[in-house]
Amino acid sequence: MRSVMGRLGALAIMATFIVACSNTGTASAGPKGTVNIAVNPWVGYTADAAVVAHVLREKMGYQVNLKDLKEDVSWQGFESGEVDVILEDWGHPELEKLYVEDKKVAMNAGETGNVGIIGWYVPKWMADENPDIVDATSLNKYADLFQTSESGDKGQFLGTDPSYVQYDEALVKNLGLDFEVNFTGSENATVEAIKQAVAQKKPLLFYWWDPHWLNSQVELARVALPAYTAGCDADLEKVACDYPETPLIKFISTKFNTSGGDAATMIKKFAWTNADQNAVADLITNQGMTPEQAGKKWVDEHEAVWKAWLP
Numbered sequence: 621m622r623s624v625m626g627r628l629g630a631l632a633i634m635a636t637f638i639v640a641c642s643n644t645g646t647a648s649a650g651p652k653g654t655v656n657i658a659v660n661p662w663v664g665y666t667a668d669a670a671v672v673a674h675v676l677r678e679k680m681g682y683q684v685n686l687k688d689l690k691e692d693v694s695w696q697g698f699e700s701g702e703v704d705v706i707l708e709d710w711g712h713p714e715l716e717k718l719y720v721e722d723k724k725v726a727m728n729a730g731e732t733g734n735v736g737i738i739g740w741y742v743p744k745w746m747a748d749e750n751p752d753i754v755d756a757t758s759l760n761k762y763a764d765l766f767q768t769s770e771s772g773d774k775g776q777f778l779g780t781d782p783s784y785v786q787y788d789e790a791l792v793k794n795l796g797l798d799f800e801v802n803f804t805g806s807e808n809a810t811v812e813a814i815k816q817a818v819a820q821k822k823p824l825l826f827y828w829w830d831p832h833w834l835n836s837q838v839e840l841a842r843v844a845l846p847a848y849t850a851g852c853d854a855d856l857e858k859v860a861c862d863y864p865e866t867p868l869i870k871f872i873s874t875k876f877n878t879s880g881g882d883a884a885t886m887i888k889k890f891a892w893t894n895a896d897q898n899a900v901a902d903l904i905t906n907q908g909m910t911p912e913q914a915g916k917k918w919v920d921e922h923e924a925v926w927k928a929w930l931p
Contacts, residue, residue, distance in 0.1 A: 651683040655876075655883050656704045658694035659686050661781065662807045664831055667900035668707040668732065670915030672890055675926050678916075682883050690783045695719050695871075698726040704876040705729075705887055709869045710736050710785040720871075727877055729870040733891035737830045738785065738863035740777075740843040743818045747841035756795060756845045763798040765823040771800040778826035779803040780810045785863075787856045788827055791845065794860040799825070814838060831894035833902040882931045889929040896922070 655676055659669045669686055676682040687703065695715045697703025719726040742753060752758040759775070766775035777799045779788050789801045804810045810826065811834055817824035818838045828840065845862035846852075852861035870887060877884055896918070903914035919926055 652681045653881065653883065654683040654685060655880070655887075656685045656687060656697070656702060658689045658697060658703045658706050660689065660691050660694060660706075660708065662784075663833070663901045663905055664734075664897050665708045666904060666911050667897045667914070670904070670911035671892075671900060671918055671926070672705075672707060672887070674912070674915035674919050675929065676883055676886065678919075679926070680882060680886065680930070691715075691785075692783065695726070698871075698873045699723060701873075701875070704873050704880065706871040707887075707890075708732055708734070709871055710738070711864075711866050711869075712785065716871075725874055726871050727874050729872045729877075729888045731891065732868045732870055734831055734868040734894050734897055736866040736868050738866070739828065740788075740825065740845060741828045741840045742823075742825055742843060743814070743821075744839035744841045745818070745821055746823060754841050754843050756797070756843055759825070759843070760796075760798045762823075766799070766825050768802075770802045774798050774800040775825065777801045778810065778813060778824060780827050781806055784827075786827060787853065787859050790856055790859050794858060795846075814840075831897045831901075833898045833905060836898065836902075885931040886929050889931075891929075892925060896925070 657669055657673065659665060673684040673686060676684050687697070689697065689703070691709075691712065692715065694703055694706050695712070695718075698719050716726075716728075720728065740756070747754050750762065753762055763775035766777070767773065768776045770776060775798060777788060777792060777797075779786060779801050780803065782803050791797075792799050792801055804813060810828070813824060814826065814828070814834065815838065816822060825843070846860055848862045848864045853859045853864070870890065872880070872884060872887055880887075900914050900918050903909045903917060904911055907914075909917070
């Protein structure tokens with residue numbers, strides 16, 4: 621009997637050793653906690669969230685809730701407790717003042733490594749045919765080229781989602797431009813309009829940004845608005861200058877900062893490049909992958925990058 625028990629004990633120890641070895645480098649058993657990440661409505665942000673969520677779940681053992689929310693609603697979630705993390709903020713000084721300075725429910729968690737560039741653009745073929753069209757002071761000269769049924773007797777300026785960081789209507793008014801701002805309502809709709817304008821040589825003046833995967837597929841020309849200077853966009857009713865280049869920022873709730881443990885540390889250390897984000901966004905948009913599949917593929921191929929984010 622003692623001999624049989626001895627053999628069973630040895631087998632149990634061996635089995636434990638094998639299981640322990642097989643789990644090396646994977647998430648620990650059972651979730652360590654839950655991380656609530658807001659996902660704002662553009663594919664670059666979806667790419668951020670896909671990669672961060674994969675690392676938190678599969679490499680660190682956390683449960684992750686991804687919540688599709690508009691930007692302003694995401695900030696409200698810091699106060700209600702429904703949001704722990706905003707991964708990509710393009711600049712909302714009024715929301716920062718309210719939730720960071722006044723209510724103290726959120727805090728800056730550092731830069732993502734991405735640099736956001738918002739501006740006005742036309743397809744490059746338009747700039748090739750009319751070189752001065754990329755100077756905002758010349759736009760009225762070409763307003764009739766941009767007329768649509770929606771803009772009437774004015775040129776159309778195509779905005780995207782009015783909840784994005786934008787002040788296009790104020791710019792049109794304050795620069796005295798003979799244009800009407802019409803919003804597509806979504807990133808996807810703007811992408812389709814740009815593709816059509818490039819492929820069919822249809823005139824289009826529009827709001828656009830980088831990082832974005834589309835920029836590697838079509839040629840665009842940026843319109844020179846009056847140069848940005850510090851504070852020129854402080855009054856959105858009077859603004860008459862270009863958009864600034866914006867290092868993109870992460871924000872987390874102050875509660876998550878103190879209770880989030882390794883997850884909070886990882887979020888604060890998360891940083892990658894415009895090229896990284898565009899690669900994941902391209903997998904989601906053009907290669908038929910789900911965000912989860914795209915996040916896993918990028919993580920599998922960039923171990924040295926994401927391991928630097930770990931505590």
